[in-house]
Every structure is written in C-alpha cells, then in structure tokens.
Amino acid sequence: MTDDHRSGCPINLSLEVFGDKWSLLILRDMIFGGRRHFRELLLGSQEGISSNILADRLKSLMALDMLTRADDPTHKQKGIYSLTEMAIELVPIMAHLGAWGSKWLPVSEELSIRAILLEEGGPPMWVQFMSELRAEQLGALLPPGQGPSVRAQLQAGYQAVMARKAQLAL
Amino acid sequence: MTDDHRSGCPINLSLEVFGDKWSLLILRDMIFGGRRHFRELLLGSQEGISSNILADRLKSLMALDMLTRADDPTHKQKGIYSLTEMAIELVPIMAHLGAWGSKWLPVSEELSIRAILLEEGGPPMWVQFMSELRAEQLGALLPPGQGPSVRAQLQAGYQAVMARKAQLAL
DNA sequence: GCAACTGGTTGCATAATGCAATCAGTGTTG
DNA sequence: CAACACTGATTGCATTATGCAACCAGTTGC
Incomplete structure (x- = not known):
C-alpha cells in the first residue's frame, strides 16, 4: 500500500x-x-x-x-x-447495499431474495452471521445455540424461490 | 441506460x-x-x-x-x-461506509468526525437527516420539532475538532 | 465594452480493464 | 511412467476509463 x-x-x-x-x-x-x-x-x-x-x-x-x-x-x-475481521465487518454494508439495490435497481428475484432476508433479519442476523464467519474463517469459537446458520437460511430462501419458479413453469 | x-x-x-x-x-x-x-x-x-x-x-x-x-x-x-429519493436513501450506506472507513482506514481526524457522529446518532439520526434532505431537495414538508439540523450538528463537530487542533498548535 | 463567472467540451496522454491464450507445477489414472 | 486434468496464476494485446490542461460560448455585473 x-x-x-x-x-x-x-x-x-x-x-x-x-x-x-x-x-x-x-x-x-x-x-x-x-x-x-x-x-x-x-x-x-x-x-x-x-x-x-x-x-x-x-x-x-x-x-x-x-x-x-x-x-x-x-x-x-x-x-x-x-x-479478515476487517472484511467480515463489511456484512452490514453488504446488507444495506443489497437492500438498497433490491429496492431501486432491476434485480432478479432469485438473486435478491438473500438481500431481502438479510434486511428483514436486521442487525441481530448480521451479528450472528459475522460470528459464523469468524468461526469459519478465523477459527474463532462459535457462540452456542444459534439454530441454523445464516448462510443456510439465505440458501434455503434461494431454493424456495427457485422451486416456486420451477412449479410455475410446469 | x-x-x-x-x-x-x-x-x-x-x-x-x-x-x-x-x-x-x-x-x-x-x-x-x-x-x-x-x-x-x-x-x-x-x-x-x-x-x-x-x-x-x-x-x-x-x-x-x-x-x-x-x-x-x-x-x-x-x-x-x-x-432524488433513491439517492437520499443512500444515507444509511454512507453512514456505515464512513464508520467502517473510520475504523479500518488511515482517515484524518477532522474528516472522520462527521462519520463518527453519524454512527453514534444511529438510525434515528439517519431518518432525521433523510427527512431534512427531502425537505431541502424535494420540497417535502419537514416534520416539526427536530432541533438543530443533522448537517449543522455534523458541521459543529467538525468545527470543534478544528478549534481544538488550533488550540494545540499555539 | 469588458472582465469575471456560468456550465461545460475538446484533444491528447496515461492508466486500468478485459479477453484469450498460455504456463509450469501437481495430482491422478491407466 | 506416460497421458491427462487440475492448481493458481501470467502474458500479450486491444479496448476503455481516467486525468490534465486548454478552450469555449453564453451570461452577468460594472
């Protein structure tokens, strides 16, 4: 630098x-x-x-x-x-950016569902997500009793949209 | 486009x-x-x-x-x-971006004080700021009884830092 | 009429980006 | 052990974006 x-x-x-x-x-x-x-x-x-x-x-x-x-x-x-921690702390910015983009730009539904879910989850979800990333990428200890991982929740939302789309296409 | x-x-x-x-x-x-x-x-x-x-x-x-x-x-x-409204709704992103930059990048104190204040003010301050921008730029009605404008508060913080710096330089 | 100010545009050099092909080392398979 | 696919890249070259300085025409105040 x-x-x-x-x-x-x-x-x-x-x-x-x-x-x-x-x-x-x-x-x-x-x-x-x-x-x-x-x-x-x-x-x-x-x-x-x-x-x-x-x-x-x-x-x-x-x-x-x-x-x-x-x-x-x-x-x-x-x-x-x-x-690094520096990058992990971009999660709130990503969340806001995704929400703003979903509101104002020509996003596709299946790619914006993650952003919507992350916005609805709000700061508590972001904090949990950052904890999970610290565990995954930095080897930090994961606070117990969090339920399904945030990434899994977002992925499930994506799958749900895709399934519904496939249904409609029959 | x-x-x-x-x-x-x-x-x-x-x-x-x-x-x-x-x-x-x-x-x-x-x-x-x-x-x-x-x-x-x-x-x-x-x-x-x-x-x-x-x-x-x-x-x-x-x-x-x-x-x-x-x-x-x-x-x-x-x-x-x-x-436009689309741009005004960037305020939360600006706030997060400023806070993140202030934490992780080599910012100068006088230019980061606004970001610090905006982060400390949190969502209520952002909402007030967006209302003020809608009034100023879109001609919207300003909700009454808000106290000093957010921009004035941020500017006051900047002046305070500059004054303290001038004091130290004597 | 003249200078200063208005929001730009033009020409040209340099830097960043993008694409396709290529590379050498590594593991895997027959 | 030879052929092959996979690893993270690098190279050459064309296109695009950026940056600087100069310039421009219309507008305003004096």
Whole structure:
C-alpha cells in the first residue's frame, strides 16, 4: 500500500478500497458463497471475472489486509483465502447495499431474495452471521445455540424461490 | 441506460451504479456539503475532480435517476442539481461506509468526525437527516420539532475538532 | 465594452480493464 | 511412467476509463 491518498475522508478511502467493479464481488462470493479457492472464485461468479483480474484483486485485497492466504495441505499449489475481521465487518454494508439495490435497481428475484432476508433479519442476523464467519474463517469459537446458520437460511430462501419458479413453469 | 447488466444480483447492480471512484463522492458532497451547482462540486471537493469527469458523472447519475437538474432562476446558465429519493436513501450506506472507513482506514481526524457522529446518532439520526434532505431537495414538508439540523450538528463537530487542533498548535 | 463567472467540451496522454491464450507445477489414472 | 486434468496464476494485446490542461460560448455585473 502506498500512502498517496486523495484525501483522509473515510468515504473516499473506502472508495479507494472497493471503488472498482470487482473487489466487492469477490468479497461477496466469499462471504455469502463460502468460496475459498482461486478456481471457485473464478468459475463460481455470476459475472464472469477473468483470471488476471481475479489474481490482481486478490493481491490487492491481501495488501489491504482484507484477506489472508494459507497453503492448502491437500494440494501444494492450492491456496485457501480467508476473510479478515476487517472484511467480515463489511456484512452490514453488504446488507444495506443489497437492500438498497433490491429496492431501486432491476434485480432478479432469485438473486435478491438473500438481500431481502438479510434486511428483514436486521442487525441481530448480521451479528450472528459475522460470528459464523469468524468461526469459519478465523477459527474463532462459535457462540452456542444459534439454530441454523445464516448462510443456510439465505440458501434455503434461494431454493424456495427457485422451486416456486420451477412449479410455475410446469 | 442500456440494460446489459452483468447479473441481476443487487450488490453487482449497486456496484454498476457507484463502482467507480467519483460517483459516490459527488453524492457525498451533495448530501453532507449541501452543494447544488456544478462549480460548487468542482471546486469544493477535497479530492480535486476534473470538470470533464464531473460533467460525465452528473450525466450518468441523472440517467440513473439519482439526480435531477433544474434551471436556476438567478442565472440562465446555472443549473441546480437535486438528489432524488433513491439517492437520499443512500444515507444509511454512507453512514456505515464512513464508520467502517473510520475504523479500518488511515482517515484524518477532522474528516472522520462527521462519520463518527453519524454512527453514534444511529438510525434515528439517519431518518432525521433523510427527512431534512427531502425537505431541502424535494420540497417535502419537514416534520416539526427536530432541533438543530443533522448537517449543522455534523458541521459543529467538525468545527470543534478544528478549534481544538488550533488550540494545540499555539 | 469588458472582465469575471456560468456550465461545460475538446484533444491528447496515461492508466486500468478485459479477453484469450498460455504456463509450469501437481495430482491422478491407466 | 506416460497421458491427462487440475492448481493458481501470467502474458500479450486491444479496448476503455481516467486525468490534465486548454478552450469555449453564453451570461452577468460594472
């Protein structure tokens, strides 16, 4: 990280971090999709990121301390990317962004259901989700008795929409 | 606006709106700085936007229905830009973004005090701020008995920091 | 009439992005 | 042990976005 920022304004600095079209999508796929490997991120994204951009963004996110990389013991070339606390705390921003986008932009129903559910769940759900991410990515202890994981709840909502759509198509 | 989006995901679509380094800063200056004219936005920004970029972004924000433009009766060439409801509802996102940036990025104290105050004020303060913006930019009726405006409160915080800094420099 | 101010536009250089092909090391299979 | 698929990338090249400085025409105040 060089230190030549345009200004010390927090919104400007935030934009310097993810004021591009890909960084936040990579974080989205890691947070909501649970993706940890290069190939998962490359092939799993709805938007079709190319490998050079992905490699570049992973590097810059690591330089910013938003991600860390560890070797995967099952394959010498494989790496496992993990979210840092800094990235995990983007969950409320993701939630608001998703809610705002769902309200004002031409979203598709099946892809916005997660955002709707996350908005309805509100801060308690976000807090639980962040705890789960800390457990999954940082090895933190998971507070007991939380019921189904937030990611599973969101996924269930997605499945429900898809099932209903399939029903209608018969 | 063409309709060739990369995906219908709300986060992706949000990024297509302000996944660049300037759009959100323009909205920031309008929301927090109360700037309404081309020249105010051009010269007032901390980051030094250039006129061609500003003109381009104002156009695209209007195409997205985030801004409207009206003629200023005091000057035939002057325009007044106004935030739409869609843009006003970015306030919670701005608040979260500012709070996150203040926590994790090398912000300057005087520029982050607004973000801190807005975070401490929480949703009630955001709601009041949005009401004030609707009154100012959309001509909506302002609910009575709100005390000092949010923008004034934030500005007062900024002045306080600057005054304390000047004191220390003596 | 003249200077300052209005919201821009134009030309050109540089930087970022995007696509397709390619790469070398690693594991797996026959 | 040879062929092959999978790993995380890198390279070359075209396109697009950004940035800077100069310029522009209409408007206003003096």
